[in-house]
Structures are given as structure tokens and as C-alpha cells.
Amino acid sequence: MWKSEVGRLKDPAALGARPEAFVIGDLSLVRALGREGVRSRLVTSNPNGAERWSRFVSDVVEVEHFEVDPEGAIRILNASAGDDRPVLFYQGDHDLLAVSRARERVERHFRVMLPPPALVEDLVDKLRFQTFAEKLGLPVPPGLCLVHGLDWGPELDRWTRFPAVIKPNRREGWFGSDLLVAANARGKAIHVRGPTELKRLRPWLQRHPTDVLLQQAIPGDESNLLSYHAYVRPGGEVVGEFTGHKVRTYPATYGLSTYVVVDDNAPLRTLGRDICERMGFSGVVKLDFKRDPFSGGLYLLEANPRFNLWHHPGALAGVNLPYLVYVDLVQPGAIRGGVSRVERHVRWVGGVGRDFWARFEDRTPDVRAFGAWAREVFTAQIVEAPRLSDPGPFLYSLLDRTQRLVRGRGTS
Template identity: 40%
Template sequence: MLFYQSDSQLRLVSRHRDRLAQAFRFVLAEPLLVESLLDKAKFQDLAERMKLPVPAARRICPTGNDPEEIGLNFPIIVKPVQHAERDMVAWKLIASSHKALLVETPETLRVLWPHFVAANLDLLFQEAILGPENRIESYHVYLDQTGAIVAEFTGRKIRTLPVTCGLSTAVETTDAADVREIGRDIVQKLDLRGVAKLDFKRCLKGNLYLLEINPRFNLWHHLGAVAGVNLPGLVYADLTGLPRPVGRVARAGVRWVAPWADMRAAQESGIPITTWLWWLLHCEAKAGIAWDDPMPIVKKVLARIPRSRGALAQNEPYATS
């Protein structure tokens, strides 16, 4: 049985699916669709052809191009087209731990441009949807081999680290009918199979814009299982011929947290530590913490005491990883 949790794992399984299928069971979207969803520029082209609600964007290699000619309205978001290891090493030299960079003005873009050229990356420049990160909402789904929706749930980000364009450190399930409706429409248009996470951002007027689609397993599935919808469990049941688990409706308001990273995110958001600790204690799903098996977290705390505060969250899992 194969459960792929990163872009690199997804790419490996998809590109070698015929050979792997001789020894493993797994469920995947079609090869061309997987390649399009893994490449942000290809995804933008696909979304525009399918008339999906994506922000305007352009793929640009900064080398040999002029920042004055991107043809987009500011502010904009800049992010690497692919998450290949080499690309991400170069990207982190520019953006540190930010998944993307928010560029407010053409003047700021001109300052950043030489760094983009030096990185020698293909980049996606996208018109920004204004609003904080907690306006990013998501649709999570498993579609079986016939294309039928087996189970689904919706969620939203609570906090990220860094606060802008960061990775999720705290998330929660929701009961957003419009997110569910548009998510269903998109996966059916794409004829998707397997699991997927669709990220949207709700603009200040309330409209939903599609940011990306990740057709793989991820840490949101921990939260979904705690809330009542175990998408990996349903996949496992289908692949092994077992009965599907009953009760496939997720409770809204169930929360997941990556404690070390979220402590820093809360501090950066101005939340008092006592307020955050009370919230943490009542959070239903915690990455790396189980009160009935406390020794791993005790050992983790003791091992990290000598490290700098900046290293505490270095290896902690995030909801979108």
C-alpha cells in the first residue's frame, strides 16, 4: 500500500505507476493531470483553459526579462513554479521560510529582481488576493476509481509561520457550503481520482479564488480523522476490499496545531502566551503530542532545550507539507 505525502513522492509514484502497481496498491489521478497540478505554471494554464476561478498570473524567468513588463496589478505574489529540491534551496536564499513573497509595489519588485535573476528560477507572478492568511479555506476530498465522491470536508487556516505567506501551524474544520460546492464542481470538471486538497482564498468581498490543488495525502487528514472523516482510512478500505468506515460527516470547529511552530506564530500575531496555552490545551488534534503517550514529547523537549529558539520549529510538520 502506498500513501504519498509530498510532491516528490507523488511525482515518483505517478511517473512509475505501472511498475509500482505490480507490487503495491494505490490510487492516483491521471498522469498528465498530476504533472499539471505539480507545476504552478502548468496549473495556471489548465485553470484558465477550464475557466476555474484563479487569480491572474504569469510565468516568468527573470533572467533576460524586465520587471516593468509583468503586466499584472499590484500587489502581487511571487513563488517558484516547482518545488524541486534544487529550486527550493535557491528560493530559501531569497525568501527564507516564506512559501511565497508578497510584493506590494513595482519599486519593491525592482529591488528584488536582481535576487530573482541570481536564483535562476522560473517564477509565477500572481495578482494577490488581499486579506490575512486565515481567509485561506480548503476543500478535502476522496474520489474513488469511478469518480464518485466518497467523503469530503472543508477547513480553514487559523495561523501560519511566518504570519504572511507562511506554512500552516494551526487549522480547523468548517462547514462552508460554498467551499464544498465549488470544490465538488472543480474536481468533477477535472475528472479527478484519489485524494485532493483544494486551497482557496476568500477575498474581502467574499468571493473564492482557487490557489492550488494538491492531489496527495497530507497532515490535514489527521484533523479530518479526528473530526469524523478519515480519508486515508477510506482509501485503505477500498484498496483492500474492506467495508468503508461508517459516519462520513466532519464536525465543524475541530482544530489541529503544530505546537512549537504555532507558539511562534501566536507570538508574532500578538497573542499572549497564557491565552495561547489555554487554546492549545483545548485543541483536539496536536502534531507530535498524545497525552496517553507523553514520553516522545518529553524527550523532544529535553533534546531541544540547548537549541536556539529559531530551531524549535525547524523540523516540525505543518498542515500543508
């Protein structure tokens, strides 16, 4: 069985000489690998970040930003690999695209698990994904692709599916953009209540420098956001899988996760497997769904073919997807037995401060509400910041903020 296989593979001798992991990502991914004794080199354009002080990080590889200079980043990355072909992990869209597009060169220096090249492009690009999903008959909400520079005015005039949501094709240039400011929004998307609001935003939509997707909004708050996570081998074999749901995000609407729960939702697991099979997917994926609280229907919002913050709570729940990939790449055939599935539910908090603002964004907490929130947070199985078993990053951040505050007072 898989459980005994994990126990055996925790012995370093079971894998022979363990190559390091090169991680283009955050502490959730580093700590998921660290749970199994895998040391990481952090690949980043910010070598002075707090993540470098994790006890699981052996070194930092400074590269160009993958969004600004992907070719330069790949050159530095390959040059730093050494001779033992370390295992490469990616967590963002830009680094995934850069690695995928240079996969032949990267694979000379690294062991890396990548989805098929065309599928990477279809899933990362939201406009391409909308078309791709509709062609396959996947349960995506109806949408309209607004391509920068084209005249989509007539299609916009005919749009009647409200409320709606405006999503950036990719996030570069999104946060702080004139469009987001005009909509008085702060999150990953813009909520549009009706045609009057869409008409008001139209000039900013036309001037926005990248493509956007207009999509029918699914009712319900962020607690209706569910996800399916899996590692699928080439050929379609599911090696490990789990499901989860969000409790809070910041901002509360279209925000980033601050509190999530890993669970084992059997109907969602079945749907996730079916979608992966229909897409012909292999690699690591997170399928994001939203449940309509009135009909109970599940709508597919995104398919992200990369590693993510869920892997740390997933590992504690019994499904360490990054480590499964690591073992498959280092010692193919070592993982035998059935599919790795959740052994227990796990609650994860990204950071205490950020989750506080997520919980009390619109009101001042009273004593009872604050106490209930504190119990939720401090009984969670994982609190990423501060992390008592890996305190270095939090202590560095605290020291850095204190020094900035002192310097600021000294110049005032």
C-alpha cells in the first residue's frame, strides 16, 4: 500500500543520493517537500526575501524575473543546475510558461514533470481556456473573450448574462491597473452587477493593455469555491488526489486564499478525474470550481497546471503531491499500490494577520467574534506565518519591518 511506501521512502537510502529540489515558488511548496527530508534551493528574483531563511532552504539562486526576462531566467537557472540533474518545481504562470517553452533545454539539466506543451498554453491563457473548455463541453460558465485591439463592441452590447465578472487573461499589469481602480476593486477579478455598470467600465476595458474575459458570475460567496488537486502520470494514471474548499479570502470577493480546508469530497473527486481525462491531462493540476448555492451545480472556473499553496496542507492530510512527483522523477517505479488519498481533513491559514483582515474586513470585531476567529486560527493544523517549526522566515520579516519602522521614525 502507498502508506507503507511513503514510510520506506523517508529513509534517504531508499532513493539513493537525493538530488536537491529547485523551487520557483513559496514556503508552502518548500515545506511540503521538507516534510519528507527534501532540501530546496529557492529560485527567485528577490534573493533577500524572508523565504530564504526557512530551515528547508539550502541556498538561493537569483534569476531574472520570469515575467520580465524569461529567457534570461532560464539561462541562469540551467547554469546553476550542476551535474546531478536536480528536480525542478514551478508555482507561477510565468515560470511555468518559461520552463514549458524551453523544456528541451531545461530537461538537459533538470528532472521536471510538465503537462503537454499545447495543454499548458490552453490552460494558462484564460481566453484560450474558455474556448478549449467549451469545445470539450466542460462545465464552464458562459463567457465572452475581449481581445485587446479588436472591435468587440457589438458582442458587448448583446451581452445579457448578469451579474458578470471581468477576469484578466493573465495577471501581469492587473493589480493597480486603471480598469481595476475605475471599478473600485482590489481582487483577482471585477464583479459587474448589470449593464449600466458594464457600460461605465467600457472605456477602461477598451484601454486595458491586455485581453480580458467577461464571464457570467456564479452566485454565492467565496465559501462556495471548491478545488480538485491531482498528480496524473502520462497515460492518465492518477497517482494522488485530494479536494478542498475555501473558508476565507482577502479581499473577501475575488481575493487570495487566507483560510482553506483539505477534505475528501467524493463527487468532486469523480468530476475532477473526468475533466482531467477529457482534457488528456498529465502533470500536477488544480481545478477550481464554484458551487451554485441554489441549484447545487458545480462550474469549472480555472484549470491551473502547476504547483500551489495547497500542497502543504495536502501533505499533512496524507497526499504530498510534490513528493510523489519527486519520487517518480528520482526513482521511477518506486511508488506502487493504489491512489494516494486524504487520511484526515486539514485546516490551513496562510498568515494570521492577513486572515484577521479577511475575517473583519468590513467591521470592527467584538470580543465574541474575535474569540471565535482566534479559535478557528489557532486550532488550525497549519499556520504558515508564524510557523513555529520553521520560524526563520517570520522572524526575519518581523525584524525587517521593525528596522523599517525605526528608520522611518528616524527620518521624520
